[in-house]
Amino acid sequence: MKRRNFLKACLIGGTTIALGKTNKGWASGSFEGYPEAMGVLVDTTRCIGCRSCEAACNKEQKLPEPDTSFDDPAVFEHERRPTSKAYTVVNRYQKEQPSGPVYRKVQCNHCNEPACLTSCFVNAYTKTKEGAVIYNSKICVGCRNCMIACPFNVPGYDYDSATNPIVKKCILCYDTRLKYGKPPACVEICPQEALTFGHRADLIKLAHERIRATPERYVDHVYGEKEVGGTSWLYLAPVGFDKLGFDTTLSNDPIISNVKDFLGMVPMVLSIWPALFSGIHLLCKNQEHDGHGHDTDSNQEDTKP
Amino acid sequence: MSSFKHLLVAALSIGAISVSSPAALQCAPVPDSITLNQNGKLFSPFTFNHAKHIQSIKECADCHHHTTGTLVTDPNCVRCHQNSSPTAVVSCKGCHLATPFSPETLAAKRADKQRFHLDKMGLKGAMHQSCIGCHNKVGNGPTGCQDCHPRTKEGSAFYSSNRKGAKPAHAEEE
Numbered sequence: 001m002k003r004r005n006f007l008k009a010c011l012i013g014g015t016t017i018a019l020g021k022t023n024k025g026w027a028s029g030s031f032e033g034y035p036e037a038m039g040v041l042v043d044t045t046r047c048i049g050c051r052s053c054e055a056a057c058n059k060e061q062k063l064p065e066p067d068t069s070f071d072d073p074a075v076f077e078h079e080r081r082p083t084s085k086a087y088t089v090v091n092r093y094q095k096e097q098p099s100g101p102v103y104r105k106v107q108c109n110h111c112n113e114p115a116c117l118t119s120c121f122v123n124a125y126t127k128t129k130e131g132a133v134i135y136n137s138k139i140c141v142g143c144r145n146c147m148i149a150c151p152f153n154v155p156g157y158d159y160d161s162a163t164n165p166i167v168k169k170c171i172l173c174y175d176t177r178l179k180y181g182k183p184p185a186c187v188e189i190c191p192q193e194a195l196t197f198g199h200r201a202d203l204i205k206l207a208h209e210r211i212r213a214t215p216e217r218y219v220d221h222v223y224g225e226k227e228v229g230g231t232s233w234l235y236l237a238p239v240g241f242d243k244l245g246f247d248t249t250l251s252n253d254p255i256i257s258n259v260k261d262f263l264g265m266v267p268m269v270l271s272i273w274p275a276l277f278s279g280i281h282l283l284c285k286n287q288e289h290d291g292h293g294h295d296t297d298s299n300q301e302d303t304k305p
Numbered sequence: 306m307s308s309f310k311h312l313l314v315a316a317l318s319i320g321a322i323s324v325s326s327p328a329a330l331q332c333a334p335v336p337d338s339i340t341l342n343q344n345g346k347l348f349s350p351f352t353f354n355h356a357k358h359i360q361s362i363k364e365c366a367d368c369h370h371h372t373t374g375t376l377v378t379d380p381n382c383v384r385c386h387q388n389s390s391p392t393a394v395v396s397c398k399g400c401h402l403a404t405p406f407s408p409e410t411l412a413a414k415r416a417d418k419q420r421f422h423l424d425k426m427g428l429k430g431a432m433h434q435s436c437i438g439c440h441n442k443v444g445n446g447p448t449g450c451q452d453c454h455p456r457t458k459e460g461s462a463f464y465s466s467n468r469k470g471a472k473p474a475h476a477e478e479e
Binding site: 056182187191206209214 | 426427467
């Protein structure tokens with residue numbers, strides 16, 4: 001426990017160093033998110049598991065060719081997680097139930113107060129005013145703190161690139177679409193409109209209205225409305241969320257880089273010191289950089305309004 | 306065709322009892338077949354057999370809500386639309402927009418504070434939910450992605466279909 005606190009202190013210390021002049025979300029306690037933040041409502045009662053969203057993501061983000069085609073149902077045999085080669089995956093649950101299987105799309109949930117952001121001491125992450133949690137791959141040093149901090153196990157690690165090992169995840173199509181007000185590629189392709197794009201505040205109302213209008217169709221909960229301080233991606237489900245692989249033990253308080261368990265820390269400890277030093281080094285170096293990462297022109301936007 | 310006309314007359318007169326509106330009679334002629342997905346990029350356009358569906362389903366409202374003048378069937382809509390009149394617009398694309406999430410659409414929705422139906426789907430969603438929803442229930446209509454509309458060349462590339470079965474371990478735990 002002591003060691004854990006020590007590490008936590010290191011982490012926060014590291015973050016503070018890296019903070020510089022920007023003010024991060026975690027400092028603000030219960031922060032309701034940006035008023036204009038966009039989001040996506042996933043209605044799992046509509047999803048039919050066609051995986052078109054995976055294909056759209058793959059093409060939009062120029063990810064490597066998949067190991068098998070996007071219409072191969074064999075992938076449902078195993079529960080999958082997003083990786084550096086697939087920012088979103090669809091899993092199948094409740095296969096044996098008479099009401100038929102339920103499919104759930106997984107990707108970065110774009111937290112209002114992202115644990116990845118607070119755990120990153122080189123300040124690679126930004127929460128944009130549009131709601132996206134993006135990162136600058138030029139700054140990322142591959143320390144993988146964010147992978148440990150993320151309550152949803154989202155960021156993937158790119159092992160293939162030995163020269164620039166970086167963390168990769170869904171960015172809500174920020175630089176190609178969201179920035180211009182357009183919906184992410186997965187939303188646009190979805191044939192069933194299982195994904196609804198809009199202002200997060202409006203989506204929460206729509207979600208509760210769907211439950212109210214057809215209560216027999218849904219459990220009375222909107223996942224992501226409150227969890228870990230709220231997320232831009234919201235979910236509706238026909239059965240208990242715990243049955244669909246959701247972590248229903250998360251608190252409504254944001255995760256302020258209190259890293260999950262000690263075992264998870266070990267690899268981090270191994271990478272934290274070199275990373276910290278190279279991070280600080282890079283940060284100094286990057287003070288006036290204007291690279292072409294995801295967030296170059298929004299670096300200033302993560303200050304709370 | 307004449308049987309359809311009878312059906313239609315019957316349907317309209319049912320509508321007329323509750324609605325007593327001449328609008329139903331001005332409604333566009335009922336087509337026998339319609340080409341859907343006309344602007345398809347990933348999937349080809351295809352012919353929808355309207356006449357055959359009318360014959361086997363009978364209820365216009367199963368697809369058209371109350372818009373053709375027959376009584377709406379969905380219990381969720383009956384609550385408010387039991388006595389609703391037929392509408393001038395009948396075609397799905399007249400109400401369900403092709404671009405439901407464009408910045409323009411979202412801005413218009415936000416500005417329209419009076420509107421009740423803020424959660425109206427886009428055209429693609431409305432079509433698939435209606436068609437696949439019923440086919441799943443009734444059991445003998447097509448539900449597979451290429452059953453209604455075969456993929457185009459672009460579609461095959463989009464779904465990386467040449468890699469089918471290569472290695473289903475794709476994207477598993479790292």
